[in-house]
Amino acid sequence: MLEVRDLDVYYGNIRAVAGVSLTVGDGETVCLIGSNGAGKSTILRTISGLLRPRRGEILYNGHALTTLSPFQIVGLGVAHCPEGRHIFGSLTVHENLVMGAVQRKAGPEVTADLDKVYGLFPRLAERRSQTAATLSGGEQQMLAIGRALMRRPSLLLLDEPSLGLAPIIVDTIFQVIAEMKKSGLTILLVEQNAHRALEVADRGYVLETGRIVAQGTAAEFLADADLARAYLGEVSHALDR
Amino acid sequence: MLSTGNYILQQTINALSLGSVYALVAIGLAMVFGILQLINFAHGDLMMLSCYVFFFLAAAGVPFVAALLLAVLAGALMGVVMERVAYRRLRGRASVSMLLSSLAVSIILQNLVILVESPQARSFPAPDYLSTPLRLGVLTTSTIDVITVAAAVALLIGLTLLVTRTRVGIAMRAAADDLMAANLVGINLNSVIVFAFAVGSALAAVAGFLWATRVGKFDPMMGFLPVLKAFVAAVIGGFGSLPGAVLGGYVLGFLEIFLIGFLPPGLSTFRDALVFFILIVVLLIRPNGILGSTEGEKV
Amino acid sequence: MTVDPKKWRRPLALLALAGLVFLAQNYAGAYYVRVLIIVAINAVLVVALNLSNGFTGVFSLGHVGFMAMGAYISSILTLPVAMKATNLNLPHWLAGVQLGFLPATLIAAVITVIVAVIIGWPLMRLSGHYVTVATLGFLVIVRVVLINADSYTRGARTFSGVPPYTNLWWAVGWLVLTIYAANRLIRSPYGRAMIAVREDPLGAQSVGVSILGSRQWAFGTSAFFTAIGGALYAHFLSSFSPAAFYFSMTFNLIIMLVVGGMGSITGSVLGAAGITLISEFFRNLERGGVVLGVRIPPLYGMSQIVMAVLFMIIIVYRPIGIMGQKELSWSDVSRWLSARLRPPAAGTADTGRPVGRGVSGD
Numbered sequence: 034m035l036e037v038r039d040l041d042v043y044y045g046n047i048r049a050v051a052g053v054s055l056t057v058g059d060g061e062t063v064c065l066i067g068s069n070g071a072g073k074s075t076i077l078r079t080i081s082g083l084l085r086p087r088r089g090e091i092l093y094n095g096h097a098l099t100t101l102s103p104f105q106i107v108g109l110g111v112a113h114c115p116e117g118r119h120i121f122g123s124l125t126v127h128e129n130l131v132m133g134a135v136q137r138k139a140g141p142e143v144t145a146d147l148d149k150v151y152g153l154f155p156r157l158a159e160r161r162s163q164t165a166a167t168l169s170g171g172e173q174q175m176l177a178i179g180r181a182l183m184r185r186p187s188l189l190l191l192d193e194p195s196l197g198l199a200p201i202i203v204d205t206i207f208q209v210i211a212e213m214k215k216s217g218l219t220i221l222l223v224e225q226n227a228h229r230a231l232e233v234a235d236r237g238y239v240l241e242t243g244r245i246v247a248q249g250t251a252a253e254f255l256a257d258a259d260l261a262r263a264y265l266g267e268v269s270h271a272l273d274r
Numbered sequence: 275m276l277s278t279g280n281y282i283l284q285q286t287i288n289a290l291s292l293g294s295v296y297a298l299v300a301i302g303l304a305m306v307f308g309i310l311q312l313i314n315f316a317h318g319d320l321m322m323l324s325c326y327v328f329f330f331l332a333a334a335g336v337p338f339v340a341a342l343l344l345a346v347l348a349g350a351l352m353g354v355v356m357e358r359v360a361y362r363r364l365r366g367r368a369s370v371s372m373l374l375s376s377l378a379v380s381i382i383l384q385n386l387v388i389l390v391e392s393p394q395a396r397s398f399p400a401p402d403y404l405s406t407p408l409r410l411g412v413l414t415t416s417t418i419d420v421i422t423v424a425a426a427v428a429l430l431i432g433l434t435l436l437v438t439r440t441r442v443g444i445a446m447r448a449a450a451d452d453l454m455a456a457n458l459v460g461i462n463l464n465s466v467i468v469f470a471f472a473v474g475s476a477l478a479a480v481a482g483f484l485w486a487t488r489v490g491k492f493d494p495m496m497g498f499l500p501v502l503k504a505f506v507a508a509v510i511g512g513f514g515s516l517p518g519a520v521l522g523g524y525v526l527g528f529l530e531i532f533l534i535g536f537l538p539p540g541l542s543t544f545r546d547a548l549v550f551f552i553l554i555v556v557l558l559i560r561p562n563g564i565l566g567s568t569e570g571e572k573v
Numbered sequence: 574m575t576v577d578p579k580k581w582r583r584p585l586a587l588l589a590l591a592g593l594v595f596l597a598q599n600y601a602g603a604y605y606v607r608v609l610i611i612v613a614i615n616a617v618l619v620v621a622l623n624l625s626n627g628f629t630g631v632f633s634l635g636h637v638g639f640m641a642m643g644a645y646i647s648s649i650l651t652l653p654v655a656m657k658a659t660n661l662n663l664p665h666w667l668a669g670v671q672l673g674f675l676p677a678t679l680i681a682a683v684i685t686v687i688v689a690v691i692i693g694w695p696l697m698r699l700s701g702h703y704v705t706v707a708t709l710g711f712l713v714i715v716r717v718v719l720i721n722a723d724s725y726t727r728g729a730r731t732f733s734g735v736p737p738y739t740n741l742w743w744a745v746g747w748l749v750l751t752i753y754a755a756n757r758l759i760r761s762p763y764g765r766a767m768i769a770v771r772e773d774p775l776g777a778q779s780v781g782v783s784i785l786g787s788r789q790w791a792f793g794t795s796a797f798f799t800a801i802g803g804a805l806y807a808h809f810l811s812s813f814s815p816a817a818f819y820f821s822m823t824f825n826l827i828i829m830l831v832v833g834g835m836g837s838i839t840g841s842v843l844g845a846a847g848i849t850l851i852s853e854f855f856r857n858l859e860r861g862g863v864v865l866g867v868r869i870p871p872l873y874g875m876s877q878i879v880m881a882v883l884f885m886i887i888i889v890y891r892p893i894g895i896m897g898q899k900e901l902s903w904s905d906v907s908r909w910l911s912a913r914l915r916p917p918a919a920g921t922a923d924t925g926r927p928v929g930r931g932v933s934g935d
Contacts, residue, residue, distance in 0.1 A: 311702070313702055313705075313706065360885065363889050364888065364889065367892065368892075369701065369702065370632050370705075371888050371892060373632075373702070373705065374827065374831065374884070374888055375885055375888055377824060377827065378824075378881040378882075378884045378885045378888075379881075379885070381820075381821075381824055381877055381878070381881040382877075382878050382881045382882065385874035385875075385877045385878045385881075386874075386878060388873070388874045389872055389873065389874045389875060389878070498820065499713075502706075502709065502710070502713065505706055506710070509703070509706075544717055544718075544721060546713060546717050547713065547714040547717035547718060549710075550707075550710030550711070550713050550714050551710075551714065553706070553707060553710050554692075554695060554696070554707050554710060557695075557699055557703050557707055558695045558698070558699075561699065561703060
């Protein structure tokens with residue numbers, strides 16, 4: 034169970050996240066939505082230990098994360114699939130996945146998980162000896178998610194998985210997310226494509242310039258016409274005219 | 275008198291031998307640079323120190339192979355200590371800090387040896403059979419040249435296995451590729467960095483032994499020029515990449531041998547200067563080296 | 574008639590300095606005068622180095638190559654004709670030439686700048702480590718050329734017989750000029766461009782600052798005064814060899830630069846003075862002797878080790894050096910004076926102009 038309390042994160046002197054509090058219960062899928070630069074990615078990077086907050090607490094299953102290094106946080110079962118994928122371009126697909134499990138003891142369990150990931154992403158299985166940099170954008174995203182899954186995490190932080198991908202690929206990705214959710218994985222998802230995110234999530238938080246401006250269950254969001262207009266793309270339809 | 279064909283063949287072996295030494299040193303530099311963005315000037319001094327260790331072990335009566343292995347081990351150990359003492363605390367600072375620190379380490383090591391030992395060159399106690407000429411058909415070459423190439427090939431194969439089959443080896447490549455992602459995936463950076471220093475330094479120690487055997491002597495300053503040249507080699511091949519370092523090493527070896535061979539005699543002593551001239555040219559035309567991408571930062 | 578104190582402080586300071594030099598030259602012991610000369614020469618070199626490494630962020634390790642050029646070219650020009658005939662093998666238009674100190678120094682400096690501009694054109698395009706190692710390559714190239722052009726330079730052997738023109742007046746005189754020129758450059762539009770480029774190259778470019786142009790200016794000016802320092806050095810030592818202009822000298826200057834503070838002219842002078850004095854002290858210890866009743870054997874090279882260790886400690890704990898990027902301004906001096914002459918008033922504020930970070934991080 035993840036608890037974020039009154040988080041303030043600064044880049045130099047610029048405050049990116051202000052007084053954010055949120056929770057993610059075990060087995061829940063929670064999404065963070067909002068426009069570009071709202072601070073969503075910053076929150077994920079603070080949780081996984083890449084950034085230090087100036088104020089606030091992050092508790093995961095009782096452990097305080099803000100003083101831990103990313104190495105230690107991964108050790109607690111947190112896997113972060115970052116924005117922009119950040120796969121190891123010069124390594125092969127297989128090596129990338131092996132790296133996902135770097136903190137686990139090598140053995141039959143890891144091999145079993147490898148097979149599971151290849152089952153989930155058959156395209157990756159085809160390309161297992163290929164250098165990761167030669168993969169298409171969608172395949173790289175699958176690789177990034179697969180690599181995170183190799184950790185056998187108890188909490189998955191997913192940052193903008195649909196960014197820059199064609200709609201068909203996005204379908205596949207969200208199918209996979211739905212399956213992961215079904216298998217009981219706790220997921221914190223950051224997405225600009227709010228509609229998709231709310232379809233797969235249980236609850237959502239809306240961020241604007243670093244603050245939470247709305248929160249509720251996914252159903253509530255999808256039903257609320259005002260919110261839909263503001264955040265789910267109805268506005269962009271208006272601009273089409 | 276040799277025919278031109280045979281002369282070229284002979285020089286080719288020469289070039290392969292020299293290139294092997296450069297490649298072995300360049301790999302160590304590339305490994306460390308890939309992860310830490312550190313140009314370790316003291317890398318050459320690790321070569322030098324290992325030679326001194328070998329010398330004293332041999333003088334104490336330790337049999338050749340054991341002395342060599344111990345010297346290589348000592349090299350690896352010294353590399354690890356160097357990282358811990360001189361560079362670890364500077365991680366995250368401006369990259370020029372670590373470079374300056376490496377300069378300081380180099381000065382300290384050289385002067386320590388001068389102080390404790392002597393600035394004079396000593397004759398290197400390699401077994402005699404290594405320096406004997408070897409006949410390969412119509413060619414006469416030196417045993418050490420053949421051994422150098424063979425050793426380099428064996429070590430490179432071993433290294434390839436190490437970085438593709440072991441976790442820590444793959445983790446090192448991953449860290450050199452994308453440090454942030456390596457962090458996120460949970461790679462223990464300290465372990466990986468120690469690994470890079472240990473392996474790189476061990477290779478440098480071997481290179482030191484091969485070099486000192488070729489040249490016949492060794493002295494406290496012997497590491498300075500090789501490390502600069504190895505840097506040039508790594509840049510030529512594509513700095514930070516291991517295959518690039520190897521390729522660059524051999525390219526540089528060939529350039530050096532054939533440039534001396536075919537230069538007018540008056541200019542042959544300018545060989546070292548030429549090497550740096552080549553560096554500047556490469557940095558201008560293709561700063562990411564032969565194997566590197568063609569994009570990159572330029573003003 | 575009112576007297577504007579500000580207009581007079583610079584000439585007065587120069588007068589005071591001249592007075593001090595006069596006193597030292599005539600009343601201080603020969604050894605101390607020599608130390609002061611070295612301090613001044615080092616200060617010239619470090620201030621010049623700072624123009625490139627500190628203010629532009631182009632970290633050059635090859636400047637001693639420029640120093641060597643200044644030293645050798647000026648010495649070849651000032652060497653008495655008789656010595657030229659015995660020691661060197663010069664072409665006949667050069668063999669009969671013997672110039673005075675100033676013309677020889679200036680010619681050497683100008684030639685050096687031309688070379689600096691030529692090699693600067695490719696080099697200044699590079700970034701980060703690449704330019705650093707490329708400049709180190711330049712140092713090696715200069716050394717190789719010096720060793721090989723032995724009909725001009727006596728190769729690796731000692732070049733001797735150089736008339737010992739350098740005295741405290743010359744050294745301090747050139748130092749004042751160097752500081753003045755560096756100051757003018759930094760305050761000029763080029764200088765501001767340099768600092769902008771160092772702080773934020775992308776931002777500077779977007780505002781139209783020519784990175785190449787400002788770097789070239791800094792590099793060229795830097796080379797000019799470094800060559801002058803080399804000429805001063807050559808005419809101080811009177812005999813030298815290429816070994817004097819290689820790794821050891823490079824490292825000494827870098828220590829002075831970093832300890833003083835990259836990005837502060839005041840710092841460069843202070844760093845030069847401090848490190849020169851400290852390393853003199855340790856070099857005297859090298860000969861061995863009795864310290865505090867303990868007999869110490871001769872330890873040649875010990876001073877280098879000590880300085881390098883101190884350097885590493887400074888990099889870790891005080892990377893910005895003594896002055897960081899701040900300068901000692903007139904108001905600092907007057908405040909210091911008035912505090913000494915009168916009881917101190919309420920807290921003094923710092924008038925240094927911090928412009929960012931030094932070696933401590935990005």
